[in-house]
Amino acid sequence: EIVLTQSPGTLSLSPGERATLSCRASQSVTSSYLAWYQQKPGQAPRLLIYGASSRATGIPDRFSGSGSGTDFTLTISRLEPEDFAVYYCQQYGSSQLTFGGGTKVEIK
Amino acid sequence: EVEVLESGGGLVQPGGSLRLSCAASGFSFSTYAMTWVRQAPGKGLEWVSAISGSGGSTYQAESVRGRFTISRDSSKNTLFLQMNRLRAEDTAVYYCARAVGTKGKYYFDYWGQGALVTVSS
Numbered sequence: 432e433i434v435l436t437q438s439p440g441t442l443s444l445s446p447g448e449r450a451t452l453s454c455r456a457s458q459s460v461t462s463s464y465l466a467w468y469q470q471k472p473g474q475a476p477r478l479l480i481y482g483a484s485s486r487a488t489g490i491p492d493r494f495s496g497s498g499s500g501t502d503f504t505l506t507i508s509r510l511e512p513e514d515f516a517v518y519y520c521q522q523y524g525s526s527q528l529t530f531g532g533g534t535k536v537e538i539k
Numbered sequence: 540e541v542e543v544l545e546s547g548g549g550l551v552q553p554g555g556s557l558r559l560s561c562a563a564s565g566f567s568f569s570t571y572a573m574t575w576v577r578q579a580p581g582k583g584l585e586w587v588s589a590i591s592g593s594g595g596s597t598y599q600a601e602s603v604r605g606r607f608t609i610s611r612d613s614s615k616n617t618l619f620l621q622m623n624r625l626r627a628e629d630t631a632v633y634y635c636a637r638a639v640g641t642k643g644k645y646y647f648d649y650w651g652q653g654a655l656v657t658v659s660s
Contacts, residue, residue: 432601477650487648519583523645531583533583
């Protein structure tokens with residue numbers, strides 16, 4: 432099973448600032464099969480990024496994904512008030528699918 | 540518009556059984572894999588099980604293997620999760636989601652709002 436470790440656990444930032452979230456895998460993720468999700472309190476997760484860097488339908492271009500192998504990054508270029516949430520990475524390079532533990536982006 | 544809607548959650552005693560359903564609409568159900576993902580109270584996401592579009596292939600997390608069974612009825616556009624020998628640690632919100640990919644390698648593009656399962660005496 433591929434273990435995903437997200438860091439930091441919590442990121443305290445102000446609206447307008449840049450957010451950089453990390454997701455590190457315990458072994459290489461095949462074909463960059465890495466997705467990112469956003470979850471707000473009381474809501475279902477929402478797909479942001481798949482294939483490490485492809486934005487899902489309707490996702491603003493301030494969200495971008497990068498990385499390969501074992502190191503992946505989600506960047507939010509300028510935080511909007513609605514972006515404060517928990518973010519999860521998920522690998523689908525093997526049929527034992529796994530999620531990271533999440534990074535909470537909170538208002539400073 | 541793609542929609543998935545879970546039902547069947549509730550309170551069950553340890554060792555008991557429960558079946559969750561997920562009604563899908565707005566897309567060609569039989570051409571997409573589907574999945575269940577759960578979230579324990581205050582915790583992160585945990586993938587549970589997935590099934591191919593045809594229903595011919597299924598995949599489970601080790602934590603539920605042998606206890607949970609995923610299935611689908613394409614005539615009713617409905618996904619199921621049969622949960623047996625439930626434990627306290629199975630308490631969670633269970634999300635149904637549409638899965639994209641092949642041979643068990645899926646990401647999830649549309650999610651339902653979840654069904655709460657509580658395992659307690």
